Amino acid sequence: MPLGFPLNPTTGDTYTLGTQTYRWNGVAWAIQVQSAQNPSAITIGTGTATISIGSGTITIAGDTVLTTISIAAGTDTQISSNLGIVTISNTSSLQSVTDRGSTTSNIVNISNLTNTESTYTGALIVAGGVGIGKDLWIGGNFYVQGRTVITTSTFAGQIQAGPDILITATDTGVVYFSDISTLQSVTDRGATTTNQIHFANTTSSTSSSTGAVTVAGGLGVAGRISSESVQIADAIFDSMSVQINNTATVVIDYYPFSTFRSAKYVIQIDSGTGPTAQFEVIEILLLIDNVGTIYATEYAVLTSSGELGEFAASLDIMSNNVNLYFTPYAATNKVIKILRTGLAT
Numbered sequence: 001m002p003l004g005f006p007l008n009p010t011t012g013d014t015y016t017l018g019t020q021t022y023r024w025n026g027v028a029w030a031i032q033v034q035s036a037q038n039p040s041a042i043t044i045g046t047g048t049a050t051i052s053i054g055s056g057t058i059t060i061a062g063d064t065v066l067t068t069i070s071i072a073a074g075t076d077t078q079i080s081s082n083l084g085i086v087t088i089s090n091t092s093s094l095q096s097v098t099d100r101g102s103t104t105s106n107i108v109n110i111s112n113l114t115n116t117e118s119t120y121t122g123a124l125i126v127a128g129g130v131g132i133g134k135d136l137w138i139g140g141n142f143y144v145q146g147r148t149v150i151t152t153s154t155f156a157g158q159i160q161a162g163p164d165i166l167i168t169a170t171d172t173g174v175v176y177f178s179d180i181s182t183l184q185s186v187t188d189r190g191a192t193t194t195n196q197i198h199f200a201n202t203t204s205s206t207s208s209s210t211g212a213v214t215v216a217g218g219l220g221v222a223g224r225i226s227s228e229s230v231q232i233a234d235a236i237f238d239s240m241s242v243q244i245n246n247t248a249t250v251v252i253d254y255y256p257f258s259t260f261r262s263a264k265y266v267i268q269i270d271s272g273t274g275p276t277a278q279f280e281v282i283e284i285l286l287l288i289d290n291v292g293t294i295y296a297t298e299y300a301v302l303t304s305s306g307e308l309g310e311f312a313a314s315l316d317i318m319s320n321n322v323n324l325y326f327t328p329y330a331a332t333n334k335v336i337k338i339l340r341t342g343l344a345t
Helices: 094-100 183-189
Strands: 014-017 020-024 029-031 077-082 085-090 165-169 175-179 229-232 235-244 250-256 260-271 278-288 294-303 309-316 321-328 334-344
Touching: 235 250, 235 321, 250 260, 250 334, 260 321, 278 309, 278 321, 294 309
Parallel strands: none
Antiparallel strands: 014 020, 020 029, 077 085, 165 175, 229 235, 235 334, 250 321, 260 278, 260 334, 278 294, 309 321
C-alpha cells in the first residue's frame, strides 16, 4: 500500500492522510466525514461507538437531554447507573410512609399468616393500645394477659354449668346464666339459716294441706308461735283484743255460722288503771243448732270487785255470723282480750 495505510487493521481503527481521516470498517478504509457546524444529524459508522462531551449540555427540540449526573434521588428514592442503565429504586419504609401520613380510607390487608403466641409475635404487632371504632372479628382465640377470652363460640368448651345453673347463648351473642334452684335442691345443700324467713304469700289455710306454707310432717318449734288463728284438726283457736270506753253494746267477736257448731270463750277484762283498776275473767260456751237457735252458758266467773258488764249472743241473718256482744256497766276504759276455741260443724 503506497499510501502508507496500516497492515492488518481492526474494525474502528483510524488513519489520517493529509487532512483526510479514514476509518477501517472491517472491509475497507472509509472516509471519516467531518462534523459540520450545527449539523442536523450525526452519523456514526456501523459498530459500537461512544460520544464523549466534557462539558455543556445536549438539547433536543429545545429540551435538555438528561444524563445520570443530572438525575438526583429524592425522598425514599435511590438512583444507580451501570453501563448506561439508570435504576430508580423506592426505599420507603413503614416508618417513613407513616411519617408523611398514617391514615388511609382504603382496606389494609395483611396477608402474612404468622400466628401469635405472645404480644410480640404474629403477623401484626402493636406495642401500644388499639382503638377500634366498630366490630372486631377474630377467627382464632382471643387472649388478654395470657388468658383466653371467653366468647359465645368458645363458651361451651370453657364454662360449664354447675349445680342449679343453666347457661344458654343466643344467636345475637347474649349469654344467659339462669338460677334453676328449687327449695329441694337448696335444702339438699343446707336446710338451716340464721336469717328470718318471710313468706309473703297471703293464702289462708282451711286444712293441713292448704295455706301459704304447708308441712307434711310434724313441726318442731323451740320458741313461741304467734298467729292470728291456729287450727288443730277440727278445732280452731282465735284470739283478739277490743278496747271500749263507753256503755254502748258492742260486738266483741263473731264467727261464721256455717263453720262452727260450738265455741268456747275465755275472756279477760281490764278496766281502769292504777290501784282502782278492776279485772274480770269469764268462760262462755255457745252452741247453735241447724235452725239458728243459740244456746249459751256462762261459768267460771272470777272478778276482783264484781262483774264489769253483760254478755249476749245472737245470729246475724244478713251476714250469717254468730255475734258475741258485751254491754259495760260503767263508761271506763276497758281492754277485753278474747280466746275462742271453735269446733267445726
